[in-house]
Amino acid sequence: MQATSSFRPAGARRVAIWAGLLLLAIYLLSAGGQPFISDGEVMLITSMRIIDERTVSLPEGASIYPQTVRRADGVLFSKYGLGQPLLAAPLYAFGRYGLGKLIGAGAGAFYVGRFLALLLPALATALTGGILCAWGARLYGSARAAAAPE
Structure with a gap:
């Protein structure tokens, strides 16, 4: 005799998507x-x-931040790795050179790119929340348990 399960992958996927969208909406409203x-x-x-100058070096004005380091030849760099800047660069490029031009922002297209690049943590959190919700649904065998585990 085969046990029946109420677990439906489509329902779990739907709950995970809604959880991710809810987190994204909260971040967007509070950004x-x-x-x-x-x-x-x-x-x-x-x-x-990276996008505008095709370099990972920083301008001299960035030396005011403690998160920078100066190389022996005087060139300034971030102390941190390139992971986040590489992930945020396409968001910045899309905002500045795509969406900014599309909405006719003119010189303000820079600010559209800046805003989209700063949404990287919100997008990462929403994606992580959705993935955790999907994982919880799979683990508990219930979309309801994934959305509100006891």
Whole structure:
């Protein structure tokens, strides 16, 4: 005799998508459009330099941030790796050179790119929340248990 299960992958997928969208909506509604700490500013500057200048070095003005390091030849770099700037760079490029032009932002297209690049943590959190919800549904065999585990 075969045991029946109420687990439906489509239902779990739907719950995971809604959980991710809910997290994204909360972040979007509370996003200020500015980095909260200087780590975010250095990440943003690095992302912009990758797209606009095709370099990972930072401008001299970035030396005010403690998250920078100067090489022996005087060139300035971020202390951190390139992971986040590389992930944020396409968001910045799409915002500045795609969406910004599409909506006719003119010189303000820079700010559209900046805002989209700063959404990287929100997008990562929403994706992670959705994945965890899907994993929970699979683990518990129930979309309801994944959305509100006891």
